[in-house]
Amino acid sequence: MAVAATTKTGARPSWAGRRPPAPAWVGTVPFLAYVAVFLLWPTGIVVVDALKNPNGAWAFSNISELGNPLVRGYFVGSFKLCLLSSAAGAVFGAILAYAVASGDPDGLIRRLYIAVSGVLAQFGGVTLAFAFLVTIGPVGLLFHASWYFDFPWGIGLIYTYFQIPLMVLVFLPAIDGLKVQWREASENLGSSSWQYWRYVGGPLLAPAFLGAALLLFANALSAFATIQAWENQIAYIVPQQISTAMSSEVGLSSVNVASLLALGLVIMVAVVMTIYALLQRRAARWLR
């Protein structure tokens, strides 16, 4: 059949006489259009609004508002909270990841911890604040922590609840990448456990660890639901202030506050994620 068709039309392209077919990239237009409308356009609006004054004229001087002490306070708050929760999350998460990785690779414990981590890493919502409220909050069953509503300690503890599982998910592949032979080799050369971690395991894992910690940092930067449900009277961090600015529309001088803060936040996330990507590339050199 195919042969017959070929001889009939000869060397002519099969679409001869008809409209030529559209180039292949046309098939991706629906996707590209969707992303353009619902991702690129809103992002563009944020950037443009941040750099314009309410009259619609360009005002690059808006950027200097990020240095305004009030605005800076929210960024400092965000930085404190993210640093605290990502440092604690990274250290404890790494310990837990090592404990998980050193067990049976097909064991129930490992499967359970990975599945639970998958759920809890996504659990940074309103419900998480409820859960801690009834554990150590004013109505806590376990105890009533007097520092529950302190910033950043109370909320930092709550954040570690989703940071540790995320660390486990991100860091586990790196620990799995440590080859048994390296351990054997160092033991054959008479090294102690401390020496192995100091001179072999530690340096090998360091880029992956730092990268994962940065990912946690970016993750905490954009979290909003938990802290909003924890305490919504006072705005401590940038996302909260964006929310306030969006709903009140009265703000600093004459600037689109929400857009400006959002731009600042996205720059912060972008910087962190770039360093993360670089570190991951460095980490991938050994850990395959």
Next chain:
Amino acid sequence: MAAITSVGETPIVGPAQRPRGMQAGRRRRLNAFRYVVFTVFGAFFLLPLLAMLRFSLEGAKLGTWSLSAWRQIASYQGSGIPPLLSSIEITLELAVITCAVMLVLLVPTMVWVQLRVRWLARTIEILCLLPLTIPSIVLVVGLGEIYVRIQRFSLSALMLFWVYVILALPYAYRALAAGLSGIDVKTLSEAARSLGASWFTVIVRVIAPNMRQGILNAVLLTWSLVLGEFTIAYLLLYTNLQVELYSISRNTPNAGVLFSTSFAALLFAFVLLMILSYVGRARRGRG
């Protein structure tokens, strides 16, 4: 979690089976360390959940037990906010719509790009992963203008699916990419095409069934994302499940129904993820 540790795990695997390059003494110390770690972290993760469960079973008088908070899920109605059940319904519908749109948008595009427009592959990947660096709190600031236009056609909270698809892109993309990399798309599609299949048939009846696992993963991840979404719905003034819970907690803090609903939602997410982990294992086992 401590209980599970002692039941499920066989900690000391015979040295012949899994040597791990370690002496017996160190192995023993390592196992002690592991049990301590699992117990401590297990307690840290479990206690808030147990506290939530206990509060959901609190009776009218403090210290008594009752199922009323669980029964209330079906009937709870706070003052000035939609009934709880309606927001649960909306959220589940949103999850279904978001998954459907995500699959229709992403699967054909990814297959098409792999087959015919390889030079666009990198662009598509970057676009899909971009939402990771543009947090939803930023996206929502720019979305206001777009949603004003959408609201001229429909005021329903279901319209949130437009942006939820974007939020799901990074997770869905990675799941689907993993699924696609496991099959020989080119050979499959050439075979189907030479037998006279249309492109629609190739994608729906040849490629898609072969990447079932990737599609399932993408769907489950999208589900759990939609069920937990708060920021965008809250700031665009829509009521989904999370916003509803938030509003209830502002009106009546410590309402039992908060804890029963939250716990149920969490359990649901856990079951989804467990399915994911088990199905993944079963497939690997066969392959």
